[in-house]
Amino acid sequence: MKTRFNTYDIICGVAELQKLVGWRVNQIYDVDNKTYLFRLQGTGAVEKVTLLIESGTRFHTTRFEWPKNVAPSGFSMKLRKHLKNKRLEKIQQLGADRIVDFQFGTGDAAYHVILELYDRGNLILTDSELTTLYILRPHTEGEHLRFAMREKYPVERAKQSSEGLKAEALEQLLENAKNGDNLRQILMPNLDCGPSVIEHVLLEQGLENRIIEKEKSSEDAQESEEKPEKGGKKQKKGRNQQTKVEQKPFDVANDLPLLQQAVKSAEDLLTEGASGKTKGYIVQVKEEKPTENGKVEFFFRNIEFHPYQFVQFKDFECATFESFMEAVDEFYSTQESQKIDMKTLQQEREALKKLSNVKNDHAKRLEELTKVQDEDRKKAELITSNQSLVDNAIRAVQSAIASQLSWPDIHELVKEAQANGDAVASSIKQLKLETNHISLILSDPYGENEDEDLDTPEVTVVDVDLALSAWANARRYYDLKRSAAQKEKKTVDASQKALKSAERKTQQTLKEVRTISNIVKARKVFWFEKFYWFISSENYLVIGGRDAQQNELIVKRYMRPKDIYVHAEIQGASSVIIRNPTGEEIPPKTLLEAGSMAISYSVAWDAKVVTNSYWVTSEQVSKTAPTGEYLATGSFMIRGKKNFLPSCHLIMGLSLLFKLEDSFIARHLGERKVRSIDDEPTDQDFKESDVANDLLSEPSDDSEATPVANMSEPSSNTDITAFPNTEVKIEHDTGRITVKSTSVNEENVENVDNESVLDKLLKNKPADEETTIIMAGPSRKKQVSAKKSKEEKARAAKQEAKAAEVAPVESEPKIPSQIKRGQKGKLKKIKQKYKDQDDEEREIRMMILKSSGKEKAQPNSEKVVEKSVALKEEPKQPKNAPPKNPIELDDADDAPAGGDVDILNSLTGQPAEGDELLFAIPVVAPYQALQNYKFKVKLTPGTGKRGKAAKLALNIFAKEKGCNTREKDLLKSIKEESLARNIPGKVKLSAPQLQKYHK
Numbered sequence: 001m002k003t004r005f006n007t008y009d010i011i012c013g014v015a016e017l018q019k020l021v022g023w024r025v026n027q028i029y030d031v032d033n034k035t036y037l038f039r040l041q042g043t044g045a046v047e048k049v050t051l052l053i054e055s056g057t058r059f060h061t062t063r064f065e066w067p068k069n070v071a072p073s074g075f076s077m078k079l080r081k082h083l084k085n086k087r088l089e090k091i092q093q094l095g096a097d098r099i100v101d102f103q104f105g106t107g108d109a110a111y112h113v114i115l116e117l118y119d120r121g122n123l124i125l126t127d128s129e130l131t132t133l134y135i136l137r138p139h140t141e142g143e144h145l146r147f148a149m150r151e152k153y154p155v156e157r158a159k160q161s162s163e164g165l166k167a168e169a170l171e172q173l174l175e176n177a178k179n180g181d182n183l184r185q186i187l188m189p190n191l192d193c194g195p196s197v198i199e200h201v202l203l204e205q206g207l208e209n210r211i212i213e214k215e216k217s218s219e220d221a222q223e224s225e226e227k228p229e230k231g232g233k234k235q236k237k238g239r240n241q242q243t244k245v246e247q248k249p250f251d252v253a254n255d256l257p258l259l260q261q262a263v264k265s266a267e268d269l270l271t272e273g274a275s276g277k278t279k280g281y282i283v284q285v286k287e288e289k290p291t292e293n294g295k296v297e298f299f300f301r302n303i304e305f306h307p308y309q310f311v312q313f314k315d316f317e318c319a320t321f322e323s324f325m326e327a328v329d330e331f332y333s334t335q336e337s338q339k340i341d342m343k344t345l346q347q348e349r350e351a352l353k354k355l356s357n358v359k360n361d362h363a364k365r366l367e368e369l370t371k372v373q374d375e376d377r378k379k380a381e382l383i384t385s386n387q388s389l390v391d392n393a394i395r396a397v398q399s400a401i402a403s404q405l406s407w408p409d410i411h412e413l414v415k416e417a418q419a420n421g422d423a424v425a426s427s428i429k430q431l432k433l434e435t436n437h438i439s440l441i442l443s444d445p446y447g448e449n450e451d452e453d454l455d456t457p458e459v460t461v462v463d464v465d466l467a468l469s470a471w472a473n474a475r476r477y478y479d480l481k482r483s484a485a486q487k488e489k490k491t492v493d494a495s496q497k498a499l500k501s502a503e504r505k506t507q508q509t510l511k512e513v514r515t516i517s518n519i520v521k522a523r524k525v526f527w528f529e530k531f532y533w534f535i536s537s538e539n540y541l542v543i544g545g546r547d548a549q550q551n552e553l554i555v556k557r558y559m560r561p562k563d564i565y566v567h568a569e570i571q572g573a574s575s576v577i578i579r580n581p582t583g584e585e586i587p588p589k590t591l592l593e594a595g596s597m598a599i600s601y602s603v604a605w606d607a608k609v610v611t612n613s614y615w616v617t618s619e620q621v622s623k624t625a626p627t628g629e630y631l632a633t634g635s636f637m638i639r640g641k642k643n644f645l646p647s648c649h650l651i652m653g654l655s656l657l658f659k660l661e662d663s664f665i666a667r668h669l670g671e672r673k674v675r676s677i678d679d680e681p682t683d684q685d686f687k688e689s690d691v692a693n694d695l696l697s698e699p700s701d702d703s704e705a706t707p708v709a710n711m712s713e714p715s716s717n718t719d720i721t722a723f724p725n726t727e728v729k730i731e732h733d734t735g736r737i738t739v740k741s742t743s744v745n746e747e748n749v750e751n752v753d754n755e756s757v758l759d760k761l762l763k764n765k766p767a768d769e770e771t772t773i774i775m776a777g778p779s780r781k782k783q784v785s786a787k788k789s790k791e792e793k794a795r796a797a798k799q800e801a802k803a804a805e806v807a808p809v810e811s812e813p814k815i816p817s818q819i820k821r822g823q824k825g826k827l828k829k830i831k832q833k834y835k836d837q838d839d840e841e842r843e844i845r846m847m848i849l850k851s852s853g854k855e856k857a858q859p860n861s862e863k864v865v866e867k868s869v870a871l872k873e874e875p876k877q878p879k880n881a882p883p884k885n886p887i888e889l890d891d892a893d894d895a896p897a898g899g900d901v902d903i904l905n906s907l908t909g910q911p912a913e914g915d916e917l918l919f920a921i922p923v924v925a926p927y928q929a930l931q932n933y934k935f936k937v938k939l940t941p942g943t944g945k946r947g948k949a950a951k952l953a954l955n956i957f958a959k960e961k962g963c964n965t966r967e968k969d970l971l972k973s974i975k976e977e978s979l980a981r982n983i984p985g986k987v988k989l990s991a992p993q994l995q996k997y998h999k
Contacts, residue, residue, distance in 0.1 A: 056121015280327025942988025
């Protein structure tokens with residue numbers, strides 16, 4: 001199988017790529033450490049072309065989306081630095097060597113990318129003077145030639161092209177050739193066209209098997225005459241080998257003109273290749289693909305690619321393309337798919353081979369049973385036809401035994417009788433006295449010989465029991481024959497069942513193999529799968545870095561304005577980004593789930609430590625370090641207030657998301673959405689409401705108002721000793737308060753109630769930061785007393801109207817039949833616990849926790865002061881500190897924000913009956929985000945290995961009653977390593993009836 005470019009491929013490829021000269025470099029990516037993608041944009045054109053370069057192997061344009069490396073390599077960054085936005089000025093082959101020079105820019109600003117396509121290959125970036133700036137594989141050739149940084153690339157080292165082989169030069173080559181050399185060996189170093197072209201032109205002229213044979217001198221002739229005596233066998237072997245390949249000696253008179261014509265044809269092909277108008281051809285072989293019904297299907301496997309249809313491949317299937325670059329792109333792009341097809345073919349062949357073995361085994365058993373029956377019947381008939389002889393032999397041996405002769409004496413007695421010509425003794429073949437048997441030589445006295453030339457009848461050795469008569473021995477063999485016949489019948493019946501079972505299993509195996517092959521081919525790897533990721537309960541994509549490089553990458557490349565950055569101040573915590581395509585406020589449940597993810601992917605998982613995480617906006621995340629400090633890879637500066645989230649348990653879940661066919665996406669819209677107060681309550685809602693009220697339980701009447709510190713803790717690098725001065729600004733459209741704060745001494749606000757604090761806050765106008773303060777009121781009476789009586793009456797009227805329209809969550813449902821199991825007791829406890837709490841107070845408390853879903857706009861006439869304020873947390877900036885700037889994007893995001901929504905909507909964790917599912921994607925997420933998923937298991941810190949847990953989870957999913965055939969096929973196509981790679985660490989897996997799966 002062809003794996004790299006040869007000389008003729010390089011000539012045709014360089015000529016065809018001349019159309020890209022003048023195009024500008026838009027971006028550079030690396031697929032792996034040897035393969036790089038140059039995205040080029042035409043002058044004044046919207047169209048973009050991707051040029052792929054692989055060290056030592058190939059270069060071509062590509063229309064396929066190749067998987068890019070997670071983070072740009074050092075070489076890729078170096079290429080970007082020097083080549084970005086430069087024009088491709090020249091593409092040329094250095095001499096006749098397998099080296100291609102790509103020149104970007106002109107004059108002193110020119111840079112060269114030199115691609116070596118021989119041996120181990122190499123890729124070198126040089127400046128205009130060919131001084132090496134970066135090299136992929138530094139090495140040394142000989143004592144003086146070094147390929148390394150700051151060394152000049154030796155262009156003169158490249159092999160120079162020859163002017164062609166004239167008639168005289170060709171004759172000189174033939175004269176200087178060694179005895180036994182073939183024409184291909186002679187032409188290869190002297191024609192710069194590659195082995196495929198030489199083989200093609202020699203086949204055209206019928207010279208493919210010519211070798212050089214020179215006349216031998218007298219001494220050589222004498223030596224050759226002596227050699228057969230010493231090494232005749234060796235020479236004979238050589239003659240056999242020559243006969244096998246049918247080599248003929250080169251005849252100068254007849255073959256030289258043909259050879260000259262072949263050389264001219266090769267030169268014409270080189271001229272045609274340099275024109276850049278060659279087509280592309282992929283040579284294919286036909287692979288047989290047997291099926292379960294005995295028919296044979298065919299599968300075409302690519303083996304070589306060429307810019308010309310050579311004669312040596314005339315008997316092969318060939319796919320034709322408009323250009324050589326298209327053929328190369330198709331060849332390399334389908335390699336992975338062809339590997340899958342070959343693996344599928346191998347599995348199918350193994351399944352059919354097993355079925356064939358089962359059939360052959362059963363046929364062999366039946367044949368043996370039939371043979372045993374024939375032998376037993378024949379032995380019984382021989383005993384019957386030789387009844388007197390058998391009885392006499394039995395009596396003779398029994399008489400000897402009755403005479404108490406020893407077994408050796410009986411053997412001697414039989415031998416003496418045989419020597420004397422006794423007919424009975426002569427019929428005894430062997431004495432088996434240890435088993436009370438003798439072997440007799442019997443023949444059919446009434447049968448005719450098949451061979452008339454032989455007078456001796458056909459004989460058979462028959463074992464007879466000395467304890468039985470001749471008739472009894474015959475009856476014994478007839479019984480054995482009947483037993484074998486019954487066994488044959490049972491074997492036939494069992495064979496039919498076994499064959500049907502084997503055929504059914506084979507068909508199932510073939511179906512599964514082909515289904516899995518199709519699923520793997522259809523499987524699209526999404527851009528976010530290279531990170532830790534999940535989809536939140538409200539349909540937000542959440543991604544996290546696996547290491548420092550990925551933490552750097554997701555912030556630089558994938559974090560956008562309005563996105564939320566979530567982190568935890570604990571070692572190893574992942575940088576988590578909540579992608580916000582709509583720009584609206586992120587719901588609190590998603591924030592809590594992202595915080596749980598950040599903590600789980602840290603040392604907290606193995607240490608089983610529960611801690612807090614926090615979130616900030618994208619504008620607060622910066623790579624600019626304070627003066628005199630340095631931020632390492634994956635580290636960022638958080639400026640401003642950190643919004644700390646409540647502590648969460650280390651409970652993750654493992655589940656599956658299914659990719660829907662486009663026509664089935666609409667029926668699953670709204671599965672993951674933001675839940676509001678007006679939504680119908682569920683069990684989970686009651687739990688959240690209970691927790692919210694517990695967290696915000698009222699203090700005693702004699703207690704003063706205190707900030708809820710655990711909801712917004714001070715920054716770890718700043719000691720906050722002041723309560724913020726605040727300027728309150730009421731927004732009439734929402735009824736919320738925006739406050740601007742500066743620090744005030746904490747002692748000035750101690751032992752005062754909320755009204756005096758708000759009065760002081762309203763007086764302090766100057767501010768340098770806009771923040772939010774969370775504060776719990778001491779009692780509802782004090783809050784209401786600060787309002788005007790008119791506003792109080794209006795609010796009370798509104799509450800009554802609202803209560804009449806929508807029943808509060810705490811009340812019991814009106815229809816008892818709608819109450820789910822276990823809810824009645826919960827509702828009763830909740831009603832008893834919060835019986836003194838009215839609707840407004842509950843709404844305020846839920847609003848403080850931000851657990852009431854998406855906020856609704858308040859009427860302009862109503863000015864409700866939201867009881868939430870925030871502690872200032874940004875450290876004071878030094879005078880010489882650099883300005884606060886957001887992270888600059890390293891590169892354009894490969895996944896547009898609008899595309900995220902389309903991708904997420906096409907993935908469902910709740911497949912319905914009749915859905916067309918394309919493939920399944922394993923996902924590890926906080927368990928609360930997987931509540932409504934069809935397949936899920938719970939993961940908590942433990943001692944189990946990740947791979948074992950993943951294997952057990954797949955087994956659990958496949959054995960579930962609701963798992964249909966298509967879902968089982970999709971499960972089989974999932975690799976265990978892809979399922980286990982996102983599990984945080986050593987785990988304990990929990991699922992219903994887990995013990996039976998262990999068994």
